[in-house]
Amino acid sequence: MPAVLCLRDRLRGWREAVTADPRFRAWAARFPLTRPMARRRARQLFDICAGFVYAQVLTACVRLNLFEILHEAPATDAALAHRLALTPEATTRLLEAAASLELTYRRADGRWVLGPLGAAMIGNPGIAAMVEHHALLYADLADPVALLRRERGGNALSGYWAYAGAEAPAALPGGQVADYSGLMAASQPMVAAEVLAAYDFRRHRALLDVGGGEGAFLAEVAPSAPALRLMLFDLPPVAVRAQARLAARGFGARSAVFGGDFTADSLPQGADLISFVRVLHDHDDKVVMHLLRSARAALPAGGRLLIAEPMAGTPGAEPMGQAYFGFYLLAMGRGRPRRAEELQAMLREAGFAASRALPTPTPLLARVLIADVSAA
Numbered sequence: 001m002p003a004v005l006c007l008r009d010r011l012r013g014w015r016e017a018v019t020a021d022p023r024f025r026a027w028a029a030r031f032p033l034t035r036p037m038a039r040r041r042a043r044q045l046f047d048i049c050a051g052f053v054y055a056q057v058l059t060a061c062v063r064l065n066l067f068e069i070l071h072e073a074p075a076t077d078a079a080l081a082h083r084l085a086l087t088p089e090a091t092t093r094l095l096e097a098a099a100s101l102e103l104t105y106r107r108a109d110g111r112w113v114l115g116p117l118g119a120a121m122i123g124n125p126g127i128a129a130m131v132e133h134h135a136l137l138y139a140d141l142a143d144p145v146a147l148l149r150r151e152r153g154g155n156a157l158s159g160y161w162a163y164a165g166a167e168a169p170a171a172l173p174g175g176q177v178a179d180y181s182g183l184m185a186a187s188q189p190m191v192a193a194e195v196l197a198a199y200d201f202r203r204h205r206a207l208l209d210v211g212g213g214e215g216a217f218l219a220e221v222a223p224s225a226p227a228l229r230l231m232l233f234d235l236p237p238v239a240v241r242a243q244a245r246l247a248a249r250g251f252g253a254r255s256a257v258f259g260g261d262f263t264a265d266s267l268p269q270g271a272d273l274i275s276f277v278r279v280l281h282d283h284d285d286k287v288v289m290h291l292l293r294s295a296r297a298a299l300p301a302g303g304r305l306l307i308a309e310p311m312a313g314t315p316g317a318e319p320m321g322q323a324y325f326g327f328y329l330l331a332m333g334r335g336r337p338r339r340a341e342e343l344q345a346m347l348r349e350a351g352f353a354a355s356r357a358l359p360t361p362t363p364l365l366a367r368v369l370i371a372d373v374s375a376a
């Protein structure tokens with residue numbers, strides 16, 4: 001039976017049919033009332049075509065440490081050419097490309113300073129680390145259709161995230177978890193800041209961070225809740241790293257670290273709050289349901305579960321979810337970005353009584369869901 005289209009979809013269909021006509025586009029680009037819209041659409045489509053070049057301009061800036069150099073002091077083209085070990089022509093080409101992207105800015109006196117987006121990179125080494133590791137994703141995306149058609153896994157990114165394709169993840173050697181654990185630790189403060197702005201951890205006795213990596217999330221939470229006991233579960237070689245980090249940060253006496261495989265082992269008891277931070281989207285639905293049920297089983301009556309990760313369908317940041325993480329996780333070999341409502345339905349199925357989304361300051365970076373175990 002043909003579906004009846006709502007008025008909004010009928011209007012969209014008409015607009016897209018008109019836009020698909022080259023004669024209409026040529027007319028609309030000239031007609032004063034439609035010209036601004038035509039220019040905006042051309043710019044949007046051009047930015048999608050050219051986005052990979054913009055990303056490589058950023059990569060060059062990061063590799064050359066340009067933002068830190070400009071943060072030290074304004075500089076001339078000649079001084080920068082010397083610092084960057086580039087020819088004067090290449091230096092100016094890079095700085096002007098970066099300026100067009102608002103990463104740098106040339107002052108009236110001719111010296112270069114940070115642009116608004118370059119300035120936002122300062123003090124956040126997590127973004128630079130992400131940009132650097134994108135070289136792997138970039139290689140995997142060279143033929144996106146092949147990536148879509150290929151059996152999942154076997155890419156540069158799936159090798160980097162060693163647990164993604166491992167038959168026995170708990171047996172991974174330390175050398176295979178070091179790079180991804182370092183990247184996660186470097187980028188964790190910007191995620192933890194979102195969670196801390198959304199949730200007060202002082203109401204809990206003990207927090208178990210599952211897939212907690214090197215303990216960077218716990219180390220950010222700890223100062224905000226001095227009485228909170230810190231527990232972490234991750235693969236054995238990652239747990240070793242977490243133990244060392246938490247001890248080095250002075251939280252050794254407050255913490256208990258457990259090594260294991262969360263797809264096979266049950267989670268330790270004793271926490272009244274369990275968190276999954278950037279963990280669930282790495283896994284297919286079956287494993288996610290298993291993890292939610294394991295967490296439900298490990299929590300006492302009245303306990304809570306906290307999920308923090310970037311989510312699909314985030315208003316104002318839609319490409320971050322479905323495009324970036326959709327293809328990222330495809331290259332990684334498993335998992336998918338989920339909508340908040342999908343996770344909430346899974347939480348219900350796993351036996352949680354109620355769940356709600358908490359607003360975060362920058363939903364692009366992470367959104368937060370809280371789910372309750374019923375009180376008795």
Ligand SMILES: CC(C)=CCC/C(C)=C/CC/C(C)=C/C=C/C(C)=C/C=C/C=C(C)/C=C/C=C(C)/C=C/C=C(C)/C=C/CC(C)(C)O
Nearest residue numbers: 120127130131161187278279281282325328329332362365
């Ligand atoms: C004072 C006057 C006059 C004006 C000021 C005007 C004003 C208010 C300006 C705003 C300034 C401001 C506050 C800027 C803030 C900028 C921010 C917060 C920028 C943040 C950027 C964040 C970025 C680019 C994050 C990128 C994150 C990436 C790429 C994350 C990737 C994550 C991955 C790959 C995770 C992998 C884990 C896995 C495997 C999927 O589980």
Ligand SMILES: C[S@@+](CC[C@H](N)C(=O)[O-])C[C@H]1O[C@@H](n2cnc3c(N)ncnc32)[C@H](O)[C@@H]1O
Nearest residue numbers: 163184188211212213234235261262263277278
């Ligand atoms: C994407 S990282 C997130 C780390 C940390 N939560 C963060 O946000 O920085 C996923 C974590 O899950 C852990 N992990 C993956 N598979 C696991 C498994 N089967 N058992 C236990 N931990 C696992 C990884 O070692 C890694 O530390």
